[in-house]
Amino acid sequence: xxxxxxxxxxxxxxxxxxxxxxxxxxxxxxxxxxxxxxxxxxxxxxxxxxxxxxxxxxxxxxxxxxxxxxxxxxxxxxxxxxxxxxxxxxxxxxxxxxxxxxxxxxxx
Numbered sequence: 001x002x003x004x005x006x007x008x009x010x011x012x013x014x015x016x017x018x019x020x021x022x023x024x025x026x027x028x029x030x031x032x033x034x035x036x037x038x039x040x041x042x043x044x045x046x047x048x049x050x051x052x053x054x055x056x057x058x059x060x061x062x063x064x065x066x067x068x069x070x071x072x073x074x075x076x077x078x079x080x081x082x083x084x085x086x087x088x089x090x091x092x093x094x095x096x097x098x099x100x101x102x103x104x105x106x107x108x
Contacts, residue, residue: 003096010058010102011038021092029055029101030087040103046088051077053087059100063090079104 003024008014015097021032030053033040041052048069054077057063063085066074070089074080084104 002097004096005092005097007032007092007096008059008098008100009033009036009038009055010087010100012103012105016100023092023094028088029053029090029092032092033087033103038103039106040087042088044088048073048086048089051086052086054079054104055087055090055101056081056104057085057099058081058102059098061096061099063095083090 004022006018007021007108008016008018019036021027028046030042030046032042033053034042043052043079044050051073054074066085066089068085074084077084
C-alpha cells in the first residue's frame with residue numbers, strides 16, 4: 001500500500017503538470033487542486049452542489065459510477081462532456097494512480 005499517487009493535471013491554458021498526491025488523508029481531487037493553488041473554486045466545499053470543480057478525465061481509468069447528486073449537478077453545469085466528473089467526488093486512492101485530468105473552462 002502506498003501513501004501517494006502520481007496525478008497529471010492540465011490547466012486551462014493547456015499546461016500539463018505532474019504531481020505526487022497523498023492517498024492517506026482522505027483528500028479529494030478538488031481539495032488537492034486547491035492545495036496546489038490551481039484555479040478550482042470548489043464553492044460548495046465538496047458537497048456536489050456547484051460544479052465549480054468539474055474536470056475532464058483524460059486517461060482510461062475505470063472510475064466508480066457518479067452518484068445521483070453528482071449526475072444532477074453535471075446535468076445543470078456548463079461545458080459538460082461525456083468524460084466530465086466533479087473533482088470533489090473523486091477521492092485520491094491507489095486506483096487513481098496515473099490519472100490525467102483537464103480543468104474545465106471556468107464557469108460564470
